[in-house]
Amino acid sequence: MSILELKGVTKKFGSKTVLDNLNLSVPTGSIFGFVGENGAGKTTTMKMILGLEEITSGEIVINDLPVSFGDNQTNRLTGYLPDVPQFYDYMSGQEYLRFCGEITGFLKTELDLKVTEILSLVGLKKDNLKIKGYSRGMKQRLGIAQALLNDPKLLICDEPTSALDPSGRNDFLEMLAALRGKMTILFSTHILSDVERICDYVGVLDQGKIVINGSLIELKQQYAKKQIEIEFSKSEDLEKFAEKLSSHKDERIMKDYSCDFSKKILMITYLQSYEEAAQLIFQLFEAYQVFPKTIKKIDPSLEKIFLEVVQ
Known part of the structure; x- marks a missing residue:
């Protein structure tokens, strides 16, 4: 069973076709590596899955619900980590998560418990250190914490390790791997070694088309x-x-x-x-x-x- 399906998805900007008839299924519970060179159209695809970019033609379905541009009904099922997450640097990590939780509609009594739980899950301390004092790796951890706040069925990570040093990248990949089975993860990247390390399935995007798609084991056997x-x-x-x-x-x-x-x-x-x-x-x-x-x-x-x- 697939939690995410792209059916004949095409995206044009004027006369330029960025994505051409994409068909892609992401199995429920998997870590799916969405691979392509910079500029291949991965971020545009992520934005359409989130309803932030309009589809020229085709359909995107999350957990049997169609994604509509500007309609956030499917976003309650997703968490999103962009390549460079932005924060209010004058807040501490726990203050920022409480702020996000209040916007989402958490009750105060459950929010305190949730913030403590999420900070522990991503390996951040519940202290008063301001975000402006965070390292790049700590900010990625906070970004994941924010994305996990609503217990998403689908976690979307767009180039999350591209700006991390080797140590920070290793820590982040271990954290993603630890989430295996708790949710489905769509992991967009151009760093192939990261995909090979943690992903079960892989789809390769090249010049706006999916050129290969399947389990990592099957692809190695086939190609x-x-x-x-x-x-x-x-x-x-x-x-x-x-x-x-x-x-x-x-x-x-x-x-x-x-x-x-x-x-x-x-x-x-x-x-x-x-x-x-x-x-x-x-x-x-x-x-x-x-x-x-x-x-x-x-x-x-x-x-x-x-x-x-x-x-």
Whole structure:
């Protein structure tokens, strides 16, 4: 079952088509990575899901309710964290959350308990430190706290880690991962390693179209190449082995190979199991008396899949 569905969604600004017939389903309870380069249309899509941008054609449905431009009936089901959340810096974190809760319609008695609970969940102290004294990572945590205040069924995060340092990004991803199963998370980003780390499903947006969409495991099985990387100590060894390898290219195990002479690296794409490919390669090492510096299996990655489908 899907909590969010985009059906034939198109968005035009004048004569320019930004999004072209998007069809996308986000499974309930998943962490869904919405991937694309900067300018691919991810933020525009987020705004349409939130009813902040008008759809040219198509339909967006959240939990069986249609999203309408300017109508916030579906927003009670969502939480939203923009890439750079804005706050009233003269407030403390707890004051800001109380303010947001009052606007949302929380009763004062339940709001105090909710603020304490949410601050604890995101790892912030319930103190009087003003937001202007917060680090970038602390502000992202406060942004998530605000987005979680209404217990959303769908949490939308738009490029949430792009401005964080490595430590802050790690902490934020761990926090998102800890929410798995408590709600559905739509995680928009261009940082592929972040998606690979925490997401169950992935949709790739390129030039206004969804080019691939599915579970991360399925996509790796479908698109990723099986490769072995061999590094040589001497360029002449690489040249010799590559020349000899050409006569084995059409065998049932070996599919293709490429050389990077500047790095003295040979990349082999194989068809059968790693064990069969490795056995043949070691036999060729022995036969031609050429031995590498290192040899390693290259595991399928989202980055390689992304580069393959957007070329």
